Amino acid sequence: MKNMLAKIIGIAALLAAVAVLPHFLKFYQQDFLIFLIINILVVVSYRLVTLTGEWSLIHAVMMGVGAYTSAMISKFYDISFWVSMPLAGVGAGLIAALLCFPLFRMTQFYFLIGSFAAGEAIRLCWIHFIRPFGGTGGISAIPSPELGSIDFLDPIPYHYLVMVVVTICLFILYRVEKSRIGLTLHAVHWKAPLAESVGVNTWRYRSLAFIIGSFFVGIAGALKVHYLGIVSPNQFGIGFMVFILIWVIVGGYKTFYGAILGAIVLSILDESLRELEELRPALYGAILIAAILYLPNGLESIPSKMREKFATPKEA
Amino acid sequence: MGVVNFAHGELVMVGAYTVWFLHAQHNTPFLITVVLAIILVMMIGLLMERFLFRPNRDDPLGGLICSIGVLFILQVIATLVGGEGPSKQVPPPFAGTLILFDTLRIPYQRLFGIIVSIAALLVLWFFLTKTKLGWSLRAVAQDREAAALQGININRTSMIAIGVGAALAGLAGALMAPITNINPHMGHNVIITAFIVTIVGGVGSLSGAVMAAILYALFHTFVTAYFSGTIATISGLLIMVLVLIVKPTGIMGKAVSE
Numbered sequence: 064m065k066n067m068l069a070k071i072i073g074i075a076a077l078l079a080a081v082a083v084l085p086h087f088l089k090f091y092q093q094d095f096l097i098f099l100i101i102n103i104l105v106v107v108s109y110r111l112v113t114l115t116g117e118w119s120l121i122h123a124v125m126m127g128v129g130a131y132t133s134a135m136i137s138k139f140y141d142i143s144f145w146v147s148m149p150l151a152g153v154g155a156g157l158i159a160a161l162l163c164f165p166l167f168r169m170t171q172f173y174f175l176i177g178s179f180a181a182g183e184a185i186r187l188c189w190i191h192f193i194r195p196f197g198g199t200g201g202i203s204a205i206p207s208p209e210l211g212s213i214d215f216l217d218p219i220p221y222h223y224l225v226m227v228v229v230t231i232c233l234f235i236l237y238r239v240e241k242s243r244i245g246l247t248l249h250a251v252h253w254k255a256p257l258a259e260s261v262g263v264n265t266w267r268y269r270s271l272a273f274i275i276g277s278f279f280v281g282i283a284g285a286l287k288v289h290y291l292g293i294v295s296p297n298q299f300g301i302g303f304m305v306f307i308l309i310w311v312i313v314g315g316y317k318t319f320y321g322a323i324l325g326a327i328v329l330s331i332l333d334e335s336l337r338e339l340e341e342l343r344p345a346l347y348g349a350i351l352i353a354a355i356l357y358l359p360n361g362l363e364s365i366p367s368k369m370r371e372k373f374a375t376p377k378e379a
Numbered sequence: 380m381g382v383v384n385f386a387h388g389e390l391v392m393v394g395a396y397t398v399w400f401l402h403a404q405h406n407t408p409f410l411i412t413v414v415l416a417i418i419l420v421m422m423i424g425l426l427m428e429r430f431l432f433r434p435n436r437d438d439p440l441g442g443l444i445c446s447i448g449v450l451f452i453l454q455v456i457a458t459l460v461g462g463e464g465p466s467k468q469v470p471p472p473f474a475g476t477l478i479l480f481d482t483l484r485i486p487y488q489r490l491f492g493i494i495v496s497i498a499a500l501l502v503l504w505f506f507l508t509k510t511k512l513g514w515s516l517r518a519v520a521q522d523r524e525a526a527a528l529q530g531i532n533i534n535r536t537s538m539i540a541i542g543v544g545a546a547l548a549g550l551a552g553a554l555m556a557p558i559t560n561i562n563p564h565m566g567h568n569v570i571i572t573a574f575i576v577t578i579v580g581g582v583g584s585l586s587g588a589v590m591a592a593i594l595y596a597l598f599h600t601f602v603t604a605y606f607s608g609t610i611a612t613i614s615g616l617l618i619m620v621l622v623l624i625v626k627p628t629g630i631m632g633k634a635v636s637e
Contacts, residue, residue, distance in 0.1 A: 165620055165623075165624045168623075168624050169623055172383060173578075173623055175383075175443075176574055176619075177619075177620055179574075180574070180575075180616040180617075180619050180620050181616070183571065183616055184613050184616040184617055187609050187612055187613045187616075188613065190609055191607065191609040191610060191613065305447055305451075308444065308447070312444060341458055341459065342455060344451040344452075344454060344455050345451055345452045345454075348447070348448035348450065348451030348452040349448065349452065350448075351444060351445070351447065351448035351451075352445050352448040352449070355435065355441045355445050355448075356431075356434060356435075356445075359438075
């Protein structure tokens with residue numbers, strides 16, 4: 064009980080800190096913070112998909128599906144952001160549900176390649192069909208949210224909007240993982256034949272994780288493009304997918320907070336290396352390789368490793 | 380070998396860049412640059428095997444992700460060497476066009492590429508099916524433990540497999556250099572094509588890959604001519620997904636028991 068209380072206080076303090084933070088930052092840093100919070104939702108939803116042990120390469124494209132859905136609904140049909148954002152999630156979830164039939168007939172390496180191919184095909188459709196997707200340039204002048212007299216073009220109100228939405232989504236995702244469904248997903252990952260033998264339909268649970276993850280990343284996509292005001296196919300290419308992968312792997316995918324940690328640490332690192340413009344991808348590559356070779360369980364494993372290191376000499 | 384090298388397209392790119400840098404910029408004879416490109420790319424491949432794939436042998440995902448890291452590094456190096464800006468062109472060292480029956484025209488440069496590619500494929504086929512090394516290589520690919528029990532040196536065989544693969548990538552890049560645009564991101568299209576061809580042809584099947592490559596090239600050219608390049612790639616990807624669903628082992632691959 065005491066542990067629980069400490070956790071709640073900790074999270075409340077963290078939220079309060081994130082809430083006051085933008086008031087102390089410069090304009091571009093406020094921007095950066097908004098995208099960082101959105102990316103946290105992206106990595107956490109991606110982790111739900113990976114819980115079943117399948118690494119997909121379509122998550123960035125699913126974010127794009129949400130972004131395009133929301134952008135098109137709000138721009139072409141004049142429907143408010145408050146309706147189009149949840150619809151973005153529904154749109155991404157629907158596409159994901161359709162893709163389940165082909166994709167989850169494969170596993171492991173084949174799933175990886177299959178998801179990559181399916182994503183790339185969707186992305187090329189956005190480039191090719193100028194109506195209604197706008198081609199390489201994408202769709203611009205996406206209306207920003209409206210609520211009373213609040214001006215959501217200003218970063219600070221948008222910051223609060225993103226913070227509230229992402230916090231709710233993270234809470235739901237956390238509950239999903241701790242629920243019966245989440246436990247079953249773990250079982251599907253580590254002991255698929257055993258899970259099947261006790262009557263778990265592994266295909267159904269893999270699809271479920273994929274659909275839920277796509278739903279939330281769709282919402283993240285909507286949040287992103289309504290702030291930027293523009294959506295284009297290149298925002299959701301394999302480059303961004305690799306970033307998601309790096310964040311999750313460097314942070315550690317075994318726990319809920321590991322992926323978040325990875326996104327935060329690497330994004331801040333990335334931001335502080337802005338002067339090295341051309342060299343940045345190479346540095347990312349080097350970090351990725353180093354993380355795989357020396358820290359296979361991610362940043363989250365550092366505390367326990369340190370503990371081991373300092374504990375062993377005493378025993379000896 | 381159970382290793383997915385996402386940076387394979389970038390190895391091709393490095394081969395093409397070597398030719399551009401040495402031949403177009405520094406006037407080294409073309410054939411020498413081709414040999415140098417093969418050696419350089421093979422070295423990169425061997426280093427990757429030794430320091431990235433070997434420690435990750437039990438975790439294919441780890442190796443795959445490391446290769447993505449290499450992909451980024453190679454792209455940045457290419458940008459640093461060649462600079463930003465428009466794609467590079469290499470003047471074809473074999474000028475002129477072979478004209479057959481008035482309608483069939485093949486530039487000598489492409490003819491050279493075709494002949495060398497076919498020769499390389501024949502050598503590869505001979506190596507894989509007729510030599511002892513090739514046999515041991517395929518044995519390791521099929522079942523690593525059983526191969527090790529038969530006295531096959533896994534580390535050495537893996538080095539050879541990656542070395543041969545990388546050398547061929549270097550050769551492909553060098554041959555491609557005079558007939559395509561060279562830029563740091565050219566590997567992206569190469570890897571998509573390579574995936575489609577390998578999956579459709581069947582993983583680990585040389586004859587399947589060759590057949591799939593010929594069919595895909597014909598298909599891609601015709602669809603590009605009648606519709607557009609994007610549609611061609613989309614349908615190629617869809618065909619690959621279809622093959623994965625219907626016959627995951629590819630048209631020539633054999634079923635693998637679990």
